[in-house]
Amino acid sequence: MKKIAIINQKGGTGKTTTAVNLGGGLALEGYKTLLVDVDPQGNLATWFNPEYERSLYHFLVEDESPDSCIVEVRENLYLLPSDKTAAQAEKILTGQTSRETILMRKMSEVDDYDVIIVDCPPSLSLLNQNALIYARTAYLPVSMNYLALVGVRNLLENIRQINEIMDRDVKVSLVIPTFYDKRTNESKEIYETLKEHFDGKVTEPIRTNVRLSEASSYNQTIFEYAPNSHGAEDYSTLVERVIENG
């Protein structure tokens, strides 16, 4: 079972858009996929707009079973949603012992999926630490600008500390260049810088494509909303790479 945390504490680098479309693409390829939202902004539930009654809060704090919190959003695609109650969950968990491993412990009984993708908020929060410690594999969507690069350095330091303190082996497995615009030097330079630092882990870029954001307002994946768009093309390429990565 493959577990992935989609993480970058810089805001707006395409984490949620990647969770939706990587998850959606894997589901279309027949992989039973669970999306777990650990962001109190609850953008995954906003995106798919499912009916739900229980969320991350009930799962982590009120000890509800995974089945009562997970909803099916597509064939092969499931969601454990989040909303602002997750902020309350984080406050409560902050006071507990072993607070960085609660997600790992609660998720240990969830083993009937092929892939589990955790969508993270833009911060270095307790829930993010839980996501990294649980999944141990991190994918970093990095937007093509200088401030996003700076964020990567902070995140790597955070991961290094987790590995040291928790004796966990959290790895950055893929770096996904997002908002790539081939007309700008900036995109090319940031892309090259990433390739130098993360040799072999940098995926083909996801180009800026308005269809990707439009899809969210129609509650659709890019494959449903605009299957012939650059956005669909680029996320298909990513899906293939993730499947190959094993």
Place this chain on the structure above:
Amino acid sequence: MKKIAIINQKGGTGKTTTAVNLGGGLALEGYKTLLVDVDPQGNLATWFNPEYERSLYHFLVEDESPDSCIVEVRENLYLLPSDKTAAQAEKILTGQTSRETILMRKMSEVDDYDVIIVDCPPSLSLLNQNALIYARTAYLPVSMNYLALVGVRNLLENIRQINEIMDRDVKVSLVIPTFYDKRTNESKEIYETLKEHFDGKVTEPIRTNVRLSEASSYNQTIFEYAPNSHGAEDYSTLVERVIENG
């Protein structure tokens, strides 16, 4: 003395870029301007890259004076920087009484500026609450996509709760459309939606312009880096509006 919190818990909506260029533009117009960074990512210090020894942590937790924490970055432009020690500050403050008003109390002796701009992180954190309660005036940079609109609703609810609980009169004074791309319907629709909901408070949009992000890697404001760009034009228009607003 005008105090402004630049806030939106959605990530990457142009908060920091707005703080830099609104602040930089006001300074050029002769207004003595202080930028206060309450984001542990410390992007304002990254942007201007000044020498500094004391930051928000020392100011809020170790009771250092404002003068020992504020650095001059340009003529008329000053910075109280932040870095990951601010995350530590937030943890410590969480345990204290009156933790939502610490910034307001510490900043009460800072009164020799014309404008103070607080740059906020993408979250609904304690430091953000402090920023809102201190400044009482919020400017919301909103990027032209559906998920950013969803974030606005959450933020307004947060502000409503602060006003109720703290009996503070926090107001959204301006809504700044960012990443505006006139070629897309999405930009036009989101812009129209904002104008319906925030009648009279929506500024002229800031268009997507790569010069704005490039400027950060040269440690410059847009007026220094690319004075003839659309980015400079749009932020000049914003500076004028803010000066008019009084």
